[in-house]
Amino acid sequence: MKIGVLALQGDFAEHAAMLDQIGVEPVEVRLPAHLDGISGLCLPGGESTTMRHLIDRWGLRQPLLDFAATGAPLFGTCAGMIILSKEIADGDEPVLPLLDVTVRRNAFGRQLDSFEADLNVPVLGDQPVHGVFIRAPVITRTGPGVDILATLEDGRIVAVREGNVIATAFHPELAGETRFHRLVATMAAEHDDPGEGSGRRHHPTRREASSR
Secondary structure, three states: EEEEEOOOOOHHHHHHHHHHHHHEEEEOOOOHHHHHOOOOEEOOOHHHHHHHHHHHHHOHHHHHHHHHHOOOOOEEEEEHHHHHHEEEEOOOOOOOOOOOOEOOOOOOOOOOOOOOEEOOOOHOOOOEEEEEEOOOOOOEEOOOEEEEEEEOOOOOEEEEEEEOEEEOOOOOOHHHEEEEEEHHHHHHHEEEOOEEEOOOOOOOOOOOOOOO
């Protein structure tokens, strides 16, 4: 199996390393042609504004939307979450509006305010997930079709799933955490061979939409 990593900017090498670690062949995606033959895609952390410009410069916006429409899984971390959101709180136009959420950038302050936290993510098992938050966004609204995967102790939403799209405000790839990538690989296997994997299973953490 091959899973792509959007390799325009940011920590795409760390995502590729996670995929390689779990036995999936990573493919760096910089042009529309690089989407051919992959079964899923990771969108890394980095600078969301820079990513937006490069996505448009290399003509990737519509090909990425078409790829998502096939049902292949997409996984965005930090800036990747912003790229995938339907609404950005500071008024910027969405890039790939695939997640029915509102996201607020740099919700925890500057890079000096970065932190790490252990998070309960029931879909990934009982063992907490260690996440690295670097100039991280936060989700302030979720639509009715969005499953909340993880929150901080204060209730702020930091991981979600809607259909074939998963996003986290934090970086599991910087913590050596492979379980999100394993989930994406399982979803990709289900996409390639319907009936395999866990893609049809109803997610246990669906919540009512937030109106904040």
